[in-house]
Amino acid sequence: MKFVANKDDLLNGIKIVERATVVKGLQPVLANVLIETAGVNQIKLTATDFDLSIITLINAQVEEEGKFTLPAKKLGEILSRLNDELINLELNGSTATITSKKSKFDIIGISANEFPQVEENISETDCMEIETRPFTKAIREVVSAAAGYETNNLLSGVVCEVNKNVLEMAATDGNRLARVREVVKNTSSDAETAFEMLISSKVLSELSKISLLADSETIKICKEMKKIVITIDKTKIVTRLMQGQFPKYNQLIPQTFPKEASVNKSDLIAALERVAVMVNEKNSIVKFEFADNTLKLSGDSPDAGNSQDEIDIKYMAEPLAIAFNYKFILEFLKIAESEEISIKLNSSLSATVFAPVSDEDYLYLVMPVQLRG
């Protein structure tokens, strides 16, 4: 194998695929990126952790065909430190030599034969194509509500549905639920049939980051029985379709709320962060007391002391005291783009909805924590 490539292109490609490498795993080859020539003008980079595989193509001037695997991290470090625009890569036995101006690196790699097979082909019968920006905005708005990936249960997934021109995405970990709807251009082959999938929140987060590196206006998603292939420009993400029945989350969202508050987002973030200095670190509970255009916040830490704060809000309903894990609320507030936040309340024990005043299609439902005493 021998080729000349633009340094920044190759570095960008490494940054895209290395998100799927396994650095300290049992198989050293999974820390490597597979580099293959693909015709005379392209090379293909692949990395995989079996669950998630990422493949990308970059332009190169191929002088000799071949394939080999090299450690993604070392390769990235070397490329990011080089000054010149062009690099040469040439394979010599178990070593690849990178030269660029007066710099030269012999990098020990692993044979491509040891790299697992990644099947990126998929039938194009069940696909949808969507604009990148609303799709990644929706991802950002819901992923934090999904359960941690470690648990490997259905709740670590995100439901994603495109029905005609509406994208709906939702995630829940049982204590909170985020749902977003976006009007999108749907250029699917069969726009009349709804496209639905349950996909790992971790994969969606990676997809968001990759979409910043692989600058493309649209994203194409195809699915089969057990597999999803997402295409962003010259990059393909291969992962598994999660199987099982996700909770019917829309039924969990109350339709009406007897009480509603309107709160300035920055005021609430500042007050919550102050009060949070003194909370029980085990449950992160902050008490919210709504009354008379005022929101009183208080925290109590058994070892360190307690805290109180107060902000002006719009609230004319009957007084209500309710407690939340403040971290859930802060996560929502830091994502919400509106300066005014609406809080829709029922009772101290009922699901409460936080939503940006400017965007009715995004909501964050949080279950309260029971107050003692």
Place this chain on the structure above:
Amino acid sequence: MKFVANKDDLLNGIKIVERATVVKGLQPVLANVLIETAGVNQIKLTATDFDLSIITLINAQVEEEGKFTLPAKKLGEILSRLNDELINLELNGSTATITSKKSKFDIIGISANEFPQVEENISETDCMEIETRPFTKAIREVVSAAAGYETNNLLSGVVCEVNKNVLEMAATDGNRLARVREVVKNTSSDAETAFEMLISSKVLSELSKISLLADSETIKICKEMKKIVITIDKTKIVTRLMQGQFPKYNQLIPQTFPKEASVNKSDLIAALERVAVMVNEKNSIVKFEFADNTLKLSGDSPDAGNSQDEIDIKYMAEPLAIAFNYKFILEFLKIAESEEISIKLNSSLSATVFAPVSDEDYLYLVMPVQLRG
């Protein structure tokens, strides 16, 4: 105890003294700062880890005398999140209450009786007063060459001498030696007698950082048999004078060098950082080959591969190959203020001196590593 203070003053004071707190020690009170009223217009903050004590005074309107200890970290977190200029602090039994506008915090503390006695008084017979800027510049230039504090040996100290108008500071860990001389205004009571001390490099690093917070043009240092008190404006640092005979380092610096190279600092940093991607992580050896206005650098990692680079330099002497721990060289290069660096050489096994071309009073001597084979 009860007082009103400016929030930023109090926060700045906490930031200064908290460098001496012990966060996870056996004595919880050492994670706290001792707060004492000092007359009607000041409060005194003290923190200590026994080796190092820091005391600072801040302005306050004292309404009720007293003293108490509070956790430095929590106090800093609370103050940094408050918006208003003024805070009230009032002691109630084992709790101090901080109020500021609509925010209120009850912080559980520990009685001042449990706080160790810190003796900040010192006889003023053996003192010197020095300008802050050249003193902290000298600290920055030498501390990295001192041995790690953990070893608790003499080499973890820095020699500091003021003789008439010249400050000399030096540190060595046995593999490298940094020495700096600065012309300073010496306003000591007895400027004819040299002032000399051996002081922990860790304390000097803290002093550098504190001098940024306690904005003062001069620093006063007094010593007794076993103790040093450093005064920066309203802050006092109390530490022990290290005892013992520091190596006669000036004898270790060769007077003449048969070979000399002149190197661009940025070029050398970039090339070293490239080559360093492929070095043995155990010894960090990079080989330097000087010949014919060229410096060739090379690294070799048994597992990952090898690297080579080359930069243009000024060097007309006989070719010389020599190897160093590249981390020592990079540390010097990142401190040195000159763009041109002079490298003074003798043989492959001789002490080599790195110095900024623009500043002959600063030098960094590095012992080479023997090349194999």
